[in-house]
Amino acid sequence: MTYNNLSLSNFVEYLRDSGWDYMDKFANPNLLVFSRRLIDESSISVLLPAKEDFSDYDQRVHSALGILSSFEDRSVDAIVKDITNFSSLTDKLEIRIISSFSEDGAIPLSYAASLIKGLKNLIVSAAYTEELPQRVFKRASQKAQSYSDSFKLGQTAHGSYIVTVESGSLENDDLAIAIEGNTLVTEPFSRRVMKRIHRSMYQIESFNEENNKLSDLVETGYNEGINANICDALLSLYYDNELMKLESKIKYSKSLKNTEELPEKITLNSADYYIIKVLAEALRENKPEDIELEGYISKLSSNSELTHGSINIISIHENKKHSIKLELNEDDYKRACDAHKEKKQVRITGIIDTSGKTWEVTNLTKFQVL
Incomplete structure (x- = not known):
């Protein structure tokens, strides 16, 4: 195996990011030496050629990868993949399907179609909920739907069946400002979508472990994580009644520091x-x-004594015109009559029953003439 396409600069940044110290006073200028202190106070070193065009580049890189593989207890292929993607401007979501039907690294076509559709819905739902956090929405915005096109389906990997979804580029992406731990964090929208997906899955994984109440998750979970639409997308990642696990990892681009303090790997099983x-x-x-x-x-309507009355107003809600009926006390009804006569708008606040063709205010808390 040759490593001519493995960037030396990526390798160096990978080592630095992983806690290896660069030995700048090493005598040989043709070598880059990195050291790591072990628990027993001894140390190990990784040697890289100083330039990619050196004749021993492949040999040195092969040796360095072998040392890292032993130290990290990971395969050389996995380390090469991380080094290659180190300077990537995209975040990557990996979903591993663990089940008897995916043991050979293949999945049924019927499930593959459902999986791809589910992943797209997951991105769209997370994007729209990030735009407008709410428990459930009827239809995602055009922006959220088109935003999913910036995400790409990457290559599948070995190990049961692993599918990779790559975010849109973090460069020149819409920025959003969040407050995390009293610190202002400016993040691209792609990163925030990935983080919402990760939080949503973690909320499910940790539900039983932390003795959470369902009511708490319903009331506040959608603010930073899951809502009904994200739930639907996650459900579509399951396959019929098969026993299975969904193992999720998000590999955040090193080009932008990740502030999320969640487990790197999240696993949802059949019980979830x-x-x-x-x-x-x-x-x-x-x-x-x-x-x-x-x-x-x-419309105005009252009893003969004018002690109270009902009115209908025409209002626009979520880009649709609605007729709303409400009951008013004597004083408010008189004000409503004057408002109608003077062609003034009114503002109402209260709990509204939206089940019928004409909406009805079941609990009016405020009536104002504008």
């Missing part, structure tokens, strides 16, 4: 399927929330 399913249903349950709407009064 039912947790995800229950969570998806709970996230979809209609929770009464105050909604604020503005519009013009289209």
Whole structure:
């Protein structure tokens, strides 16, 4: 095996990032020497040629990889892959399918189609929830749907069946500012999408281990991680009733420091399927929330004594026109009559039943004439 395509600069940066010290006072200028101190206070060294065009480049690199393989207890192929991708401007999500049907490194075509669709939905759902955190959404924005096209399906790898999804380039990506540990962090949107996927899977993996309450995950989980749509995407990564595990790793680009303090590897098993399913249903349950709407009064109706009345207003909500009916006390009804006469808008705040053609305010908390 030759290593002519293995970048020397990537190798050097990989060693530095892994905690190896560069010995700048080594006598031979044709060698780059890196040292690492061991637990027993002894040390080991890795020697690299100072230039890629040296005749012994392959030999030196082969020797260095052998030392790293023993030290890291990993295969040479895995280390070469990490060095090659060290300067990459993309994050990589690896999903390993562990099951009897994938032992030979192949998967059924029917499952492959579902897997690819599920991965795309996972990216779209994470992107839109990152744009607008919410428990569930009916349809992702056009931006989130088109954003998934910047992600690519990488090569599969050996070991059961491993599929790789590469993010869009972190360079010139839309930036978002987050506050993590009281520190402002500016991150490309691609990175934030990957982190949301990783957090979502970790929320499921750690659900039983940390004795979390389902209600807590439903109420707050979507702020930084999972929502119903991400649940649906994860469910589609499972295959019928087969016993299986989904092992996920995210390899963050070294070109941008990762501030996420989550496990590198996350594993979801067959039992987690039912947790995800229950969570998806709970996230979809209609929770009464105050909604604020503005519009013009289209209808007035009162009892003969004018002690109270009802009105209908026409308002735009989520780009759709709706008629909303609400009951008002005597004072508010009189103000509503004046507003209608003077063609003024009104603002209402309250819990609204949206199940019918005409929406109804079931608990009005505020009525204002604008």
